[in-house]
Amino acid sequence: xxxxxxxxxxxxxxxxxxxxxxxVAGGVLVGLxxxxxxxxGGQLARGEALVHAARTLxxxxxxxxxxxxxxxxxxxxxxxxxxxxxxxxxLGRTDVPLRRLALxxxxxxxxxxxxxxxxxxxxxLGRGGLAGSALGARLLFSPTGxxxxxxxxxxxxxxxLVVVGLRAVDPSLEEAALLVAGPWRVSVRxxxxxxxxxxxxxxxxxxxxxxxxxxxxxxxxxxxxPAMVFSRLGGVDYAPGEAFALALPLFVVAVxxxxxxxxxxxxxxFGVLGLRSREVPDLRLGxxxxxxxxxxxxxxxxxxxxxxALAIRAGRGRGFSELPRWIGASAWNSLLDAFLxxxxxxxxxxxxxxxxxxxxxxxxxxxxxxxxxxxTPATVLGVALVATWNRPSLQAVYGTSAIVVLALAAxxxxxxxxxxxxxxxxxxxxxxxxAAIGGARFLRRLGRVLVPIHARGLGAAWLLGIVFCxxxxxxxxxxxxxxxxxxxxxxxxxxxxxxEGVVAALSCVQVAMTAAVLALGAALLLRGRR
Amino acid sequence: MIRxxxxxxxxxxxxxxxxxxxxxxxxxxxxxxxxxxxxTEPILRDFERRSGVKVRAVFDTEExxxxxxxxxxxxxxxNPQADVFWSGDPVRPLxxxxxxxxxxxxxxxxxxxxxxFKAADGSWTGGAAxxxxxxxxxxxxxxxxxxxxxRELASPRWxxxxxxxxxxxxxxxxxxxxxxxxxxxxxxKAFLVQLxxxxxxxxxxxxxxxxxxxxxxxxxxLADTDDxxxxxxxxxxxxxxxxxxxxMGTLLMPTVVVPLRGPHPEEARRLVDHLLSTxxxxxxxxxxxxxxxxxxxxxxxxxxxxxxxxxMPVDYSRVADTMERLQPWLREWAGL
Numbered sequence: 035x036x037x038x039x040x041x042x043x044x045x046x047x048x049x050x051x052x053x054x055x056x057x058v059a060g061g062v063l064v065g066l067x068x069x070x071x072x073x074x075g076g077q078l079a080r081g082e083a084l085v086h087a088a089r090t091l092x093x094x095x096x097x098x099x100x101x102x103x104x105x106x107x108x109x110x111x112x113x114x115x116x117x118x119x120x121x122x123x124x125l126g127r128t129d130v131p132l133r134r135l136a137l138x139x140x141x142x143x144x145x146x147x148x149x150x151x152x153x154x155x156x157x158x159l160g161r162g163g164l165a166g167s168a169l170g171a172r173l174l175f176s177p178t179g180x181x182x183x184x185x186x187x188x189x190x191x192x193x194x195l196v197v198v199g200l201r202a203v204d205p206s207l208e209e210a211a212l213l214v215a216g217p218w219r220v221s222v223r224x225x226x227x228x229x230x231x232x233x234x235x236x237x238x239x240x241x242x243x244x245x246x247x248x249x250x251x252x253x254x255x256x257x258x259x260p261a262m263v264f265s266r267l268g269g270v271d272y273a274p275g276e277a278f279a280l281a282l283p284l285f286v287v288a289v290x291x292x293x294x295x296x297x298x299x300x301x302x303x304f305g306v307l308g309l310r311s312r313e314v315p316d317l318r319l320g321x322x323x324x325x326x327x328x329x330x331x332x333x334x335x336x337x338x339x340x341x342x343a344l345a346i347r348a349g350r351g352r353g354f355s356e357l358p359r360w361i362g363a364s365a366w367n368s369l370l371d372a373f374l375x376x377x378x379x380x381x382x383x384x385x386x387x388x389x390x391x392x393x394x395x396x397x398x399x400x401x402x403x404x405x406x407x408x409x410t411p412a413t414v415l416g417v418a419l420v421a422t423w424n425r426p427s428l429q430a431v432y433g434t435s436a437i438v439v440l441a442l443a444a445x446x447x448x449x450x451x452x453x454x455x456x457x458x459x460x461x462x463x464x465x466x467x468x469a470a471i472g473g474a475r476f477l478r479r480l481g482r483v484l485v486p487i488h489a490r491g492l493g494a495a496w497l498l499g500i501v502f503c504x505x506x507x508x509x510x511x512x513x514x515x516x517x518x519x520x521x522x523x524x525x526x527x528x529x530x531x532x533x534e535g536v537v538a539a540l541s542c543v544q545v546a547m548t549a550a551v552l553a554l555g556a557a558l559l560l561r562g563r564r
Numbered sequence: 565m566i567r568x569x570x571x572x573x574x575x576x577x578x579x580x581x582x583x584x585x586x587x588x589x590x591x592x593x594x595x596x597x598x599x600x601x602x603x604t605e606p607i608l609r610d611f612e613r614r615s616g617v618k619v620r621a622v623f624d625t626e627e628x629x630x631x632x633x634x635x636x637x638x639x640x641x642x643n644p645q646a647d648v649f650w651s652g653d654p655v656r657p658l659x660x661x662x663x664x665x666x667x668x669x670x671x672x673x674x675x676x677x678x679x680x681f682k683a684a685d686g687s688w689t690g691g692a693a694x695x696x697x698x699x700x701x702x703x704x705x706x707x708x709x710x711x712x713x714x715r716e717l718a719s720p721r722w723x724x725x726x727x728x729x730x731x732x733x734x735x736x737x738x739x740x741x742x743x744x745x746x747x748x749x750x751x752x753k754a755f756l757v758q759l760x761x762x763x764x765x766x767x768x769x770x771x772x773x774x775x776x777x778x779x780x781x782x783x784x785x786l787a788d789t790d791d792x793x794x795x796x797x798x799x800x801x802x803x804x805x806x807x808x809x810x811x812m813g814t815l816l817m818p819t820v821v822v823p824l825r826g827p828h829p830e831e832a833r834r835l836v837d838h839l840l841s842t843x844x845x846x847x848x849x850x851x852x853x854x855x856x857x858x859x860x861x862x863x864x865x866x867x868x869x870x871x872x873x874x875x876m877p878v879d880y881s882r883v884a885d886t887m888e889r890l891q892p893w894l895r896e897w898a899g900l
Contacts, residue, residue: 095899162779171781252768257899265732265895274639420639433645512636516594516645517620524601527623529771532602534798 052394052476059385060400066444067407070418077275077421087279096262100283103245103259106181110244111237113185118192118236121333122229123221126197129316130327136334137197141190143337145501145548147522148187149249150541153529154340155183156253157347157538164343180256184244186337191243192236193333199232200225217317235452238295242409245287248508249526259284260411274417281414288409292402341545344538351535357543360528360536361521365547368504368520371435372551375442376500379450382443383495387454388484392463401455404448415445416512435518438510442503450499457491458484490559497555504548521547592618593831596633596646599819600790603852604650610847611838617831622646634659637824641665647826648835650819654681655738657688657822658884669823669833673840676858681818689836690818692845692854692861693870696739697814698805699777699792700784711784714743714807717764718755724763727777727785729770731756731894735788735817736770740894741887742815742878749890756897766898778802788817793853793864806873813876818857819848 078084090096121140125133143151157163159170173179203225211224226233251258263280319326348354386404389397407415419441423432431437465487469479485492507522514523525540597604601623608619624632634656637646641663651657660666661683670686681690698711704725705711711719717726729736744752760766765782767773773785774792778800795802806814821839823832838844845861848854853864855873863869 095896099899156775160775160779161781166779168781171779175781253772255766255768255772265898417639420636424640424643424645426643429643432643511632514622515620516596516622517618519622527601532600533794 052389055385055476056389056394056396056400059382060396063382063386063400063403063444063447066419066440066447067403067415070415070422070444071278071410073422074274074278074414074418078279080275083273083275083279086273087276090276091279091282096280099257099262100259102177102257104287106177106184106251106256106258107241107245109181110184110188111241113181114189114192114240115233115237117185117189117333119196119226119233121189121330122193122196122200123225124326124330125193126200127221127225127317128217128319128326129323130319130330133330136330137193139338140334141194142549142552143187143341144190144194145505145552146187146341146545147249147505147507148184148247149253149507150344150522150525150544151187151337151340152183152250152253153537153541154342154344155179157534158340158343164346175254175256177256180251180254180258183250183254184247188240188243189333190337191239192233195232195236196229199229203228212317217319218322220317234295238291241291242288242405245284246409246411248411248413260413263411264413274421277414277417281411284409284411285406288406289402291409292405344541344545348535348538348542351533351538353533353535353537353539354542356533356536357539360524360532361540361543362524364519364521364524365543367435367514367518368522368544368547369551371438371442371510371520372500372503374435374439375446375503376450376496378439378443379447379499379503380454380492380496382447383450383454383499384480384485384492387451387495388458388480390451391455391458401448401451404451407444408446408448410445412445412506412508413512416441416509419444420513432513432515434515437513437515438518438520441509441513442506445506445509446499446502449502450495453495453498454488454492457488457495460488460491493555493559497552497559500551500555501548504551591616591831592620593647593828593835594620594622594645594826595648595650595835596622596624596637597650598624598633598652598656599650599848600652600852603790603848606851607839607844607847610844611835615831615834615838617834619835637665638663644825644827646824647828647832648839649822649824650839651822652694652819653735653738653817654688654690654820654880655741655884655887657820658881659888660822660824661687662884665824667823667825667829667832669836671821671833671837671840673837673842676842676860677840678857681857686823688820688822689840690820690857691840692848692852692856693816693818694735694789694852694854695806695814695816695873696735696786696788697792698784698807699774699787699795700803700805701777701780701782702801702803704780704783710803710805712805712807712809713811714786715755717784717786718758718762720762722762722783725783726759726762727765727767727773727782728759729767729773729786730898732891732898734770736786737887737894738817738883739786739815741883741890742876744886744890745879745882746812746876749886753893753897756894760897789854790852806868808876809874813874815876815878816855816870816873819854 078087124130125137130136155174158165159174160166161168161171207224207228208220211220215223246260248258248260248264252261263277386397386400390401419437423437425432431440465483466479469483474482505522507526510520511523511526514520519527521540521544525537525544528540529537595608608621611617612619622633622636633649637649637660640646644665649657649660666687668686671689674682674686674689677690682688698714700710716722717728731737731740740752740756743755747755765776767776767785770787770791773787774795776782777785777787778795778798792802792804808814821836823836826832842858842860845856845858849856849861849864853867855868855870856863857870
């Protein structure tokens with residue numbers, strides 16, 4: 035009797051493998067994001083926290099600062115679109131020379147912590163900088179400076195998504211249009227409208243990152259809303275409940291962004307990255323080619339200037355020779371944390387991303403939860419995780435790097451999840467259906483069909499997750515275990531009175547480490563392609 | 565091929581997980597610090613060499629100096645992780661004492677510390693001090709125009725040419741609270757309003773003030789002794805002015821060692837003994853140009869002893885209360 039019952043249960047479980055696996059992955063995501071945030075929200079009930087929070091939320095300066103932050107984020111998004119849209123078309127579809135190199139150079143700073151780029155601009159444009167002047171310094175330390183620094187750092191999001199979005203465009207549409215119109219008109223009237231979902235996703239990502247950015251505005255002395263939230267956690271009167279209340283408007287903004295993205299992209303929300311098009315001849319720019327080449331070269335090289343300034347500062351300040359004394363195990367910690375968190379993100383992304391791409395029940399809700407964690411100020415999420423995980427019974431997690439891994443996975447899960455969903459939505463679901471008809475269960479379909487077919491896309495999702503975790507500062511700084519800080523944290527803490535040459539040299543290590551990870555990842559992905 | 569790759573991946577993950585979990589936790593002590601890493605890390609390494617006890621440290625960032633790790637200690641109160649807090653100022657540890665997060669220990673090495681700089685029950689003990697000073701750019705300010713008082717930060721003569729760190733964070737918090745006690749809260753608020761109206765730049769940190777003064781973006785700013793020492797070491801065109809030497813005096817802030825309720829009490833006591841030793845204080849004085857409190861520690865080259873300065877009289881406990889009370893107003897003033 036008992037084996038029979040067991041067999042029935044096993045068979046039922048096998049039939050329900052997909053929803054069960056989704057429930058497990060969803061449970062992990064809910065446990066990492068929603069439970070800590072809700073328990074932090076519970077602190078509002080303590081003492082007079084609710085009264086204080088209500089007073090803060092009703093103060094005019096709260097809303098004026100939020101408006102100012104939304105204005106900065108909107109300006110960054112517009113500027114990033116102004117750079118990224120034309121550049122994406124130029125590098126994705128035209129006969130501009132050295133396009134692949136230009137795209138790599140242009141996109142690379144995106145994988146670095148923004149405060150590090152701001153530090154580089156300071157060494158370049160600050161009054162004592164390599165090209166310093168009073169005007170340059172005034173411009174840098176202003177809202178305009180914040181917008182420019184962030185726009186240049188985040189424009190590659192737009193460029194990259196437009197480039198890959200263009201590959202998904204049906205070549206016959208473009209060929210037909212070219213019979214009656216020139217390249218300029220084809221780009222504006224045909225190509226750009228067709229990559230609207232990619233542009234919407236890019237705008238969402240840029241706006242979210244700009245709105246939640248804390249390091250750059252603080253460094254450039256510009257007041258922003260996340261700094262207000264941070265002041266409830268970093269100031270003398272530690273008030274996590276109030277910080278949570280202040281984060282509520284940001285949650286509303288996050289929901290608004292998601293609605294905007296879903297409306298703008300429609301059912302193609304995840305189908306924006308194309309890897310399937312056949313080769314199409316480049317659009318010929320004719321007499322516009324030199325000007326377009328100059329624009330592409332400037333856009334590719336400009337974001338590299340602050341990195342060059344850091345390298346020069348490190349060289350002049352004998353920072354490289356001092357490195358062994360100061361670097362400790364931080365680079366290894368960074369790599370290990372990012373590798374493990376990226377892998378956890380990938381595991382969640384395979385299941386949830388598949389559900390979102392195939393519009394399974396719960397898939398889109400979990401996607402929204404991941405995006406919510408992405409736009410929540412890192413400080414709020416960090417404190418919520420500390421409150422949830424710092425218990426004697428969970429010391430094996432909280433007292434080790436595991437807490438950093440979990441926190442990074444919670445914060446950057448959306449990145450891998452979206453990339454995996456894109457990969458799944460690009461492929462035909464016929465193979466999967468055929469395997470299902472042939473009797474293959476979900477885990478078998480996943481292992482034998484889905485993962486092998488989408489190996490490149492999932493590899494890219496893994497790489498993207500690792501790179502985002504590698505560039506993180508604001509999540510890890512709140513909860514890294516004593517003595518196991520990642521390199522970004524070490525740079526940030528040593529920046530306080532540390533020799534500028536050493537800080538610049540450590541920044542160069544961060545740049546080199548990220549470049550190496552990207553190069554290795556790209557080599558593996560391209561090898562798979564061949 | 566795919567199976568081989570998967571096997572490699574699993575092995576790599578296992579190795580990485582093992583590396584995370586198998587880090588030795590025997591004979592270790594956890595210390596949280598709000599004093600600059602660049603000055604304190606060598607002292608901690610020295611302790612490791614001498615004692616064989618592994619030190620695991622959490623350093624504060626410049627922006628949240630003194631409050632970032634302090635709040636982490638508060639957040640971790642239910643399951644304390646830190647054994648020792650080495651604070652850059654004497655006021656914030658009192659907030660931990662008030663919350664019952666301290667495990668008092670009267671170190672024998674504290675005997676040489678003057679009575680005004682330690683608690684009788686060993687809940688906190690002071691060490692080498694920093695002074696709050698005016699860092700002046702010598703290219704922008706002529707010798708006969710050097711400011712003498714912190715009130716000159718708000719002088720119309722220097723409109724748009726001065727800087728202070730955000731008083732919500734770092735040592736500036738304690739400074740404004742001490743000023744509120746010395747002048748009265750209304751006078752302090754009027755001063756800060758005037759400061760803002762005068763175009764004084766509100767920097768993210770004292771380190772940032774140093775950078776602004778050293779690069780000549782402002783004529784002078786309010787910073788700490790260690791910031792000034794760093795600027796001088798870098799060869800910046802700056803000079804130090806100890807403010808209000810002919811008036812209320814300069815604010816001195818001793819560093820403070822606080823034993824906490826962490827999981828390694830024995831190792832914590834050994835670390836406290838080391839941090840309060842003559843050798844450690846001398847090392848901090850030499851590296852960070854701090855002002856020695858003990859008679860058996862020499863001041864840095866060209867530096868001063870506490871006894872050579874007119875120090876602002878301060879009741880740290882009162883300053884702690886004022887600091888908490890001022891926070892909402894300061895947030896409003898800072899626009900946060």
